[in-house]
Amino acid sequence: MSVPMKHILVLEPDRTFALRLTHALSRIGDFNVSMVDSLKDACLQLVQNDQDLAFVPVAEGAKIVRSLRAVQPDLRIILVMPSGDEEIPVTYSGNVQGVLIKSLVDVELETLVENVWQRPMVQTGQIDSPVTQDAIRSLDIATLIATLQEAHLGRLLQTIVFARGSKLLAYWGELNESEAAAVALHVGESWQENALPSRLQFIHLPARAGDLLLFSHQVTDDFLVTIVALPEAPLTEVRQQARRMAKKLTAVVEGRILAHTGLLGNGLGMGVRPSFVIVWRPLEPLPRQLHIPLRRAMSRLAMANACVLTHVQVQADLIQLVVTVPPGRDAGWAAYLFKNGSEQTIHQEFKAEGSLWETGFYATESAEPLTEAELNLFLDSSSETAESS
Numbered sequence: 001m002s003v004p005m006k007h008i009l010v011l012e013p014d015r016t017f018a019l020r021l022t023h024a025l026s027r028i029g030d031f032n033v034s035m036v037d038s039l040k041d042a043c044l045q046l047v048q049n050d051q052d053l054a055f056v057p058v059a060e061g062a063k064i065v066r067s068l069r070a071v072q073p074d075l076r077i078i079l080v081m082p083s084g085d086e087e088i089p090v091t092y093s094g095n096v097q098g099v100l101i102k103s104l105v106d107v108e109l110e111t112l113v114e115n116v117w118q119r120p121m122v123q124t125g126q127i128d129s130p131v132t133q134d135a136i137r138s139l140d141i142a143t144l145i146a147t148l149q150e151a152h153l154g155r156l157l158q159t160i161v162f163a164r165g166s167k168l169l170a171y172w173g174e175l176n177e178s179e180a181a182a183v184a185l186h187v188g189e190s191w192q193e194n195a196l197p198s199r200l201q202f203i204h205l206p207a208r209a210g211d212l213l214l215f216s217h218q219v220t221d222d223f224l225v226t227i228v229a230l231p232e233a234p235l236t237e238v239r240q241q242a243r244r245m246a247k248k249l250t251a252v253v254e255g256r257i258l259a260h261t262g263l264l265g266n267g268l269g270m271g272v273r274p275s276f277v278i279v280w281r282p283l284e285p286l287p288r289q290l291h292i293p294l295r296r297a298m299s300r301l302a303m304a305n306a307c308v309l310t311h312v313q314v315q316a317d318l319i320q321l322v323v324t325v326p327p328g329r330d331a332g333w334a335a336y337l338f339k340n341g342s343e344q345t346i347h348q349e350f351k352a353e354g355s356l357w358e359t360g361f362y363a364t365e366s367a368e369p370l371t372e373a374e375l376n377l378f379l380d381s382s383s384e385t386a387e388s389s
Helices: 015-028 039-048 060-071 102-118 133-137 141-148 177-191 235-253 288-304 331-350 372-380
Strands: 007-011 032-036 053-057 076-081 098-101 157-164 167-173 198-203 212-220 223-229 275-280 308-314 319-324 362-365
Touching: 007 015, 007 039, 015 032, 015 102, 032 039, 032 288, 039 060, 039 167, 039 177, 053 060, 053 102, 060 076, 060 177, 076 102, 098 102, 141 157, 141 167, 141 235, 157 177, 157 235, 167 177, 177 198, 177 212, 177 223, 198 235, 212 235, 223 235, 275 331, 288 308, 288 319, 288 331, 319 331, 331 362
Parallel strands: 007 032, 007 053, 053 076, 076 098
Antiparallel strands: 157 167, 157 223, 198 212, 212 223, 275 319, 275 362, 308 319
């Protein structure tokens, strides 16, 4: 297929059909397909990684569509129908980009996916929104993290979470990334029911004893900031922190301020943030089950180290990243960070041993990925690298 679609989510409780659909997708394109059998798991998948397209089963009231779009508003959705004899519920009108009949999966899938990708994705209220989609995409993660660091955290006020709807954008504090994502999902899922600019909730995270207090405040539109605190924290202090940070984050979202932080290099404040294309090879062809864990590991490394990943390509025979790094950092620093960090993650998650990557890497300063011809030259080249890690 010619569509630039890479990540597809299949939400399907019927595992037999889910496997059939996944197999059919593998025949028409090189997609990273994630299979889940519940709405909760689908939302968590979107929190961790944006998807280009989702297949969802027909359900009364279109709750699935509303919930998924609350996490990722620009998600394209194909509705899966049991047969062609059933009518599509009116609640789906205008809310999905295509319909797939299960019995026709082997016949219509390729044409359907291509048509869905080419069809413009129009979001309700997008034109009138004061914060444009381009502005959202260009949010600098380093600036967000630097702003969150200005929150006065401690034993009682433990973490600050910034999200768009249910999707985690940045966090700072004691919680780890998966816990911060769970907080963002918990707050975002029920926010539309809240008519006030603030909300107090509680959450229980599996690895932690007792409930945690969540005080969330609207930043602008569907951006939310949440203070995660112990239940005994003074509510007045929690509220003041949330409102103070909401004002700062509003200015960041609207592009009115830039943060100054030691995260952005060598203590010189804001400066030029260079972008690099970095490519390296595995020692052995990467099995498909490692592709998604590697992408997630690199996303976590980027967020934790004030980098912005604009392109991630994980294939059996190569890894390609386009990454914007803090001022004062170079391609060697970024290559070491992502090569070694991702390898450590795979070792921990899969109990693997030994080196995952070949020695060295290729890097050049650019904001665009290498073309297919350039990648072929890299793969065919007899020299190990253009630079040494």
